[in-house]
Amino acid sequence: MAVLSRIPKTLTRTTTSSIKPISSYISRSFSSTTLNSETDLKVPSFLSRNSPPLRQEPKDRNVQWVFLGCPGVGKGTYASRLSSLLGIPHIATGDLVREELNSSGTLSSQLKEIVNQGKLVSDEIIISLLSKRLEAGEAKGESGFILDGFPRTIRQAEILEGVTDVDLVVNLKLREEALLAKCLGRRICSHCGGNYNIACIDIKGENGKPGIYMAPLPAPPQCVPNLIQRADDTEEVVKERLRIYNETSRPVEEFYRNRRKLLEFELPGGIPEAWPKLLEALNLDHKDKHIAAA
Numbered sequence: 001m002a003v004l005s006r007i008p009k010t011l012t013r014t015t016t017s018s019i020k021p022i023s024s025y026i027s028r029s030f031s032s033t034t035l036n037s038e039t040d041l042k043v044p045s046f047l048s049r050n051s052p053p054l055r056q057e058p059k060d061r062n063v064q065w066v067f068l069g070c071p072g073v074g075k076g077t078y079a080s081r082l083s084s085l086l087g088i089p090h091i092a093t094g095d096l097v098r099e100e101l102n103s104s105g106t107l108s109s110q111l112k113e114i115v116n117q118g119k120l121v122s123d124e125i126i127i128s129l130l131s132k133r134l135e136a137g138e139a140k141g142e143s144g145f146i147l148d149g150f151p152r153t154i155r156q157a158e159i160l161e162g163v164t165d166v167d168l169v170v171n172l173k174l175r176e177e178a179l180l181a182k183c184l185g186r187r188i189c190s191h192c193g194g195n196y197n198i199a200c201i202d203i204k205g206e207n208g209k210p211g212i213y214m215a216p217l218p219a220p221p222q223c224v225p226n227l228i229q230r231a232d233d234t235e236e237v238v239k240e241r242l243r244i245y246n247e248t249s250r251p252v253e254e255f256y257r258n259r260r261k262l263l264e265f266e267l268p269g270g271i272p273e274a275w276p277k278l279l280e281a282l283n284l285d286h287k288d289k290h291i292a293a294a
Contacts, residue, residue, distance in 0.1 A: 062143050063086050063167075064145060064166055065082075065144075065146045065169070066147045066151070066166050067172065068149070070174070071241045071242070073174050073179060076092065076149075078172065078274075078275070079092075082146060088145060089145050090146045090148060091134075091145050091147050091148065093149070093150045094149075096126075096129040107125060123155065127160070130150070131164075134163070151252055153252065154251050154252060167261070169256040169262050170263050171264045173264060173265065173267065174267045175203065177203060178201050179238075182214065183238045184238065186229065189219060189223040189226050190226045190227075190228050192226075196227065202214075210268065212268065215272075217270075
C-alpha cells in the first residue's frame, strides 16, 4: 500500500517565468567553496495534509517536479512514464552530461578531462547544464519538467531553489530487501540495450508490514542469449550505494519535508501494482491507466 506523508493541495499554477538567472546565483554560491556531485540526476504547487487536491486532465497541468529515491528504486522508470502521460520532459542530469560530452559545446572539453581522470563533475557544472536545459525548454514553450534523482545533497537543493521553483518532490520508497533483490536481478541486452529483470520478488507480510510481489521482467527470446549484468550490480556495491544515499540524501528529504513539498510513496510492488496507485496519489485522472501499467 502507498504511504503518503503529504497530499497535493492544488495541481495548477500560473507563472510567467519560473527559470531564474543562474550566473549571479552560482557566483555567490561558489565564491567560498567548490562542491562535487555524482553525475546522475515536477505538477502541483504547495501541499497540505487537509485540503483535497483538485482533479484535472493530465495535459492541463504545469509540472515542476523532482523524483527522489534510493539507487535502483525506479525513479527513471516512473518519471519517464509520467513524462509521457503529462507531455513534459523527463530530465536526468546524467543524460545532460553525456549529451554535453558528445557535443561541441563550451563545456565538452572540460567534461572530457574530468571524466577521463575519474573525477566527479562539480555542482557548478551540473547546475549550469541543468539551467541551460530549463531555459531552452521554457523558450520552446515546455510547460514544466520532471527532474530525476537531483538534487542529492542539501547544498544542491539550496542551489536548485535559487535557479527554479520546485512544486512537488516525489520520494519513492522500497523495502531494502526488495530493493537489493531488484538490483541484483537487473539484466541488459548487450545488442539492443533493453533493460530486463530476472528476479521474482515475493516477500510475505509480517509485523504489520504488507507483502511485496514484483514479477520478473523477462527478455524476449532474441535477447536472452545476450543478457549481461552490470559490473556494479553486486550485493556489496548495492549495499554501499544505499549507505551513501542514506548519509547524503536523507537530509534532502527532510529539506523538502520542512517546505511541505514532499510526497512519500511506498512502492507496493512492481509496475502493474504501483503505477495505478502512484497516479491516484498524484491525483491524476487517466482513463487508460490500466493499460499504461502493462
